[in-house]
Amino acid sequence: MPTNSSCLTQHHWDIFCTVVDNYGDIGVTWRLAKQLVAEYNIPINLWVDDLLSFSHILPKLDINKAQQSFFGVNIFQWNNPLDIEFKSGEVVIEAFACELPSQVKGQIEQLHHHSDTHAPTWLNLEYLSAEDWVDGCHGLPSSQPNGVTKWFYFPGFSAKTGGLICERDLFNQRDEWQADPKHKLALFKQLGLQGINAQDTVISVFSYETEALTALCHLWQASPTPVHALIPKGRSLNSIQSLLPCAIEDLIPGQQFIIGSLTLHILPMTDQNGFDRLLWSCDFNIVRGEDSFLRAQWAAKPFIWHIYPQEDDYHLVKLQAFIQIYCDNLAPEIATTWSEVNLAFNQGNTNAVVMHWQHLLSVNLPLMQHAIKWPINALNDADLASRLVQFVNNS
Template sequence: MAGFSSKIFDLDINNSLNHWDIFCTVVDNYGDIGVTWRLAKQLVTEYAIPINLWVDDLVSFSHILPMLDPDKAQQNINGVNIFQWNNPLDIKFEAGVVVIEAFACELPSQVKLAIEQLHQHPDTCAPTWLNLEYLSAENWVAGCHGLPSSQANGVKKWFYFPGFSAQTGGLICERELFSQRDEWQADHKHKLALFKQLGLQGINAQDTVISVFSYETQALLALCHLWQASPTPIHALIPKGRSLHSLTSLLPCAIEDLMPGQQFVIGSLTLHILPMTDQNDFDRLLWSCDFNIVRGEDSFLRAQWAAKPFIWHIYPQEDDYHLVKLQAFMQLYCDNLAPEITTTWSEVNLAFNRGNTHAVVMHWQQLNSVNLSLMQHAIKWPINALKDADLASRLVQFVKNS
């Protein structure tokens, strides 16, 4: 990914207070922590910035980071200092040059006090306080990105909005990700080896493989009924969790009794129970499938970087506002697509999110006629979406400028 530079932000690594602090509360198990963990790793790896990552739920965090010890209050993994975030904090807090509250999590009072005290002394290096917001494709994001908000103590907090335009904070993407993906997808042996590693049996290179990481919806059950009548084999890879709650009528036992590696053949459809994976293997899983159904923010973006067609099951909100967010993204994603492709892909996503069983089946069947063009678009999209600068590089430059 050309144009990246690890020299944007010059640091004195020997000064321990040149670290950044990132605070994250774990929401919906993996979404928020998935984003902040990727960002923390990238800042360490590509910019040599010492990162202290404060997390309130290490048990959930360990599901995507198996080497993490949930009982250990402080540990270093991949160069990131990970701390158990108790309120109040168990240790004295010393602010570094940047303090990030991820997704509007409320900072501990002692952290706010430390920031305020440093701002009151002009001879000290006061930290830059950022609120890392959720990713959105809505037009208003560009106008709000980078705006300051004066707090009660007089300290400014800056709002950092990830986004798809050059006027936003960008998208999380590691420097070597696309080249690693291309190398992986160039040879079928990689995906077959991954399936074997995950305990998935009976998948041939030419079979259709679909990963499923959704919320509950009857649309998923309707698709499974359709897939079981397919003229060719279809494999649906589903972890234990919310997706399976929609498929209880297809399962021979209770969800809690399922074991990773189990599979159930229903006509042409084979349901595979996935083990939990770390983020690297999750990326490879998305690279290895023909179609990905994802939810949340982290999985949503990684599905785009996988260069494969996908459905985004967005978290339901009051008054169906989540559909506004979905429509905003679909408008961007389909900007250069032919009308028939735009209509088919958009209607599949809308039907899935609305739980419309009839519509999702009808439009899924129409995907076959546009599949090649949709696949070609999925390959081109990541380069167009990144716009020559990822979130980490824009974030580092933002801090330098502020």
Template sequence: MSVNNSNPLHHHWDIFCTVVDNYGDIGVTWRLAKQLVAEYDIPINLWVDDLLSFSHILPMLDPQKSKQTFNGVNIFQWNNPLDIEFTAGSVVIEAFACELPSQIKSIINQLHQHPLSQAPTWLNLEYLSAEDWVEGCHGLPSSQPSGVKKWFYFPGFTTKTGGLICERELFNQRDEWQADSTHKLALFKKLGLQGINAEDTVISVFSYETPALAALCELWQASLTPIHALIPKGRSLHSLTSILPCDIKDLIPGQQFTIGNLTLHILPMTDQNGFDRLLWSCDFNIVRGEDSFLRAQWAAKPFIWHIYPQEDDYHLVKLQAFMQIYCDNLAPEIATTWSEVNLAFNQGNTNAVVMHWQQLHSVNLSLMQHAIEWPINALNEADLASRLVQFVNNS
């Protein structure tokens, strides 16, 4: 690897991302990288260790090419050790505590120690959490052995955190899309989904494995009106093997089968813009991870968040923290019903998830109105990218 340590520092930012769980971490960093280029004219070098998984949400990406550019973002294959020339920029971001290559740390340390040099601003972009302690940790420095400071940047739901990823025109685009039902019907047709009428209930499913999903599907079969569940090939389907007509590996996008009043549709993979529009087009969304979790909120539709399971059920602590914030302005009966559905789904409690799902009907209109109002309240007048730029300028 060759190194360029000339000064002053280049204007570009470097973002390093280790792909975890296929799409979650890279989904967040890819959205952030695109927004920083489009809205702040900041050149971004995005270093990714798994281009194959990345290509599932960016179909034009060639996993075999070590350097390529899309949406103005320079995408580099991150091998260890680095085998691509690295030029120090003004900001270096470790996404989600991924470990910077030793060569990069060495460069940062050298620039910090040289009297005529300016070291990059070094940030650790953390996972999104609604827990109280985030406010106290956001923006804190951690002094490295060399004396360089690494800053901890925590996304969050309050003004004392790093904010939430949201592109400037996203809500306007969503409102325009949802104002005309022909948009969603055209999208369903494009995805190869047949037999969906504008008045049918459509539910997107992007979850981890859980018996709660099978229980809901059994309930939906007995619905008085048609329900369509849109499910990509992946982990959600492992919960439904008892009702699938064939092995999961033999399913193909566009395939569908009907049991009672429930029709299961196998979704093709889509890029991020397509995924946003899918969430906008459904009546209810079941999502997982971080990127999809936030995009479901921006869709202004009711949702279930299937949070990544952690040891000692710590993920339920995170879930409870978010539910408390989300339900702050909700009437008690609505908050309780929605919270219990989420909790039961995450615990795999089949009886409870069915009971509380049935109770959603009585609070549906109020829950829908809350889902519409929530994005504006959650954004707190400043998105993550704008707060991040301001943080860097002030550090």
């Protein structure tokens, strides 16, 4: 007897993403979607609730279009309730504990109880964390009230976790880029940034608000050599409004402001490939969230991670967990200096961040060497997409 075609799963994966904090969640899911298509030839339907924020990292996206395709990924406007027909694929991923639409959960349940079909694998892709407990929670099943099993997939730094997002050829591309200074100078010119010489210190800034950034800018003003801070319009600028001659909303990408030895450059928004190249081109990167945090590590440059503040300072627990594994093979004086800079920046401790930044300059070379070795160690033989595909095949 022929099977009811409406109950058959399609040969694609569905990923649902609720955009939080503008770029973080969608940044991760967009990278994963592109990689699954490019490297595993898996058709991906990406459902996103906020196309406007998404368009900041995918400038060609039409925010008024309900369905469109880029890099082989089918992008759908996720309205609630869904106003586009949904046909479940082989895998359904809810990114970062977003709530799946009732139509989707209903279809998963229907397929689960239909004897002639293979029900889709339902995954909750969690946030990245370096905490120890992730090892024990990755891959655990959760039985839902409707009898369906949902699996928890935790990215992480150990072999027992779901791994880290990293495209197959990324490190080769980075090494070729960094081998010749003409690449970074061409990028700066393309971004409309003027007056940057190859030997100048260039720092990218993509942080939340903190007085620690204000303190560092004052320190950079008195530097004996030129310092360029590259800052996009957004939350970082709220911390240095006092240094600007106009309101933040009046700033234009490409503008620059010279304050002593420091030149502030206003960056245009860029796509993800452009952001990667920006991180590769700077001497130091200050990043936030999850996607930028990981890309700063892959850039093989020293960085500060400004983690999203949480109640009872729980974000500092997450920061300390990462510091512990990042500094595992570092000499004590270098580990202490880098750790203290990160802690001071996250605590908004202006005096401490200035003092430890000055110490950081004296250990820059070994810190740089560590930053170059770290990506290979952190990848732990297999990236997140590879482990994810294997997990689905085994589930």
